[in-house]
Amino acid sequence: MWRVAAGQALRHHGWDGEFVLYNDLSGDTHLLEAPAMALLLALQAAPGASAHALGADPGLLDDLHALALVEPLPC
Numbered sequence: 001m002w003r004v005a006a007g008q009a010l011r012h013h014g015w016d017g018e019f020v021l022y023n024d025l026s027g028d029t030h031l032l033e034a035p036a037m038a039l040l041l042a043l044q045a046a047p048g049a050s051a052h053a054l055g056a057d058p059g060l061l062d063d064l065h066a067l068a069l070v071e072p073l074p075c
Contacts, residue, residue: 002047009022
């Protein structure tokens with residue numbers, strides 16, 4: 001079960017299937033493909049969803065976690 005990391009506003013801009021996203025926690029800017037951005041927006045709308053429920057590749061969640069964009073929900 002995952003959620004968008006606390007403090008992330010998901011400020012982004014997209015074109016041609018790619019998105020630039022500002023990371024509020026690190027101050028970094030990331031270039032994401034459409035599936036990653038769609039996953040972030042889905043988690044923002046439904047915190048606590050599983051990768052399976054969202055139809056997402058679990059590896060994508062691991063990648064977003066490494067960027068401090070998502071975090072697992074505490075048990």
